[in-house]
Amino acid sequence: MAGSMKAQNPHVPSEAESKRGEAIYWDRKALARAVEGRIPLEADIRRARQARPISPGQEAIDPRMCEILDGKYRARFIDCASERKGGRVLDIGCGPGWLALELGRKGLIVDAYDLSSEAIAVARRMLEENPARDGFGQVNYYVHDVTEIDLGRERYDAVLGWSAFHHLPNLSQFMDRVWLALKPGGIVATLDDLPQGWLEQGIQRFFSMLLPSYHRTYRQKLILVLRRLLKLDKTDPLEGLSPMEGHSTQEISPLLYSKFEVLKDVHFNAFATQPLLVLKGPDAFRYVVARALVRLDRLLCQTGVCSGFYRMIIARKTVHG
């Protein structure tokens, strides 16, 4: 009886509980990624070094693979924030700080916020160790909920969030505050994951099955496929998502289109990311396969056959917006 009552009234976490869970989730990720003194890509894209997973499930670090997958979009993000020399930029949900660090290296003044104290600890360490000090601007890291700080009025030349806006609640209110915080002509740039369609998921599964991976042998993959066919696979589709992730993904683009002048709106990587991030084999093989798969992915996205898993939008605050 008690069990059935519980099933009918499952505990729905409050926003405060979800945010605490979010901080813990990203604390754990930051510790796992930086294990044994590793420098993950999320901490410093220039100093990250290739590393294979130590244990099953651990992420590989592969700067060259990430350059193939999304290097051109990262560069675009950094460039759009650097329009004004010595400008002031807000990095929301900065994580271990790769973006804030790159912006500092462009001579910008950056305020970077994250809920995770461990991610900020890694970011501060990277800032201290940063060897590229010539012309460096300034990076200020804060462990704080970015939705609860005073963003000020016309304080920033750019507000950026790389895989961060879709973790925020009450996005419409937050975007109003971003609009006020931006100087006239200032830039807002977002990169967020979108729900994956059945076609994209099918193609991703096909390549994950076909290509060798760090995480599963071909025998384990075959068993997984059979379990899926027999509907025995009970993997939660939300597994792997952080507690605050996903609820506002679909709200971002209408908000940007209604409040700002959109300069760039691009979908990319519909299915290539997952199989490539765990791709096993000699580097020459891996990078040839990666370039081919990314090219196919871009072609299918550009022709509208597939819809990208990531969406990057760059928009400007117009004077009369």
Ligand SMILES: C[S@@+](CC[C@H](N)C(=O)[O-])C[C@H]1O[C@@H](n2cnc3c(N)ncnc32)[C@H](O)[C@@H]1O
């Ligand atoms: C997917 S991670 C992206 C991190 C980083 N931008 C990167 O590119 O590696 C999302 C980050 O947003 C942070 N976050 C979520 N909600 C937040 C909030 N309300 N205030 C500040 N940071 C938040 C999380 O702690 C996490 O580090």
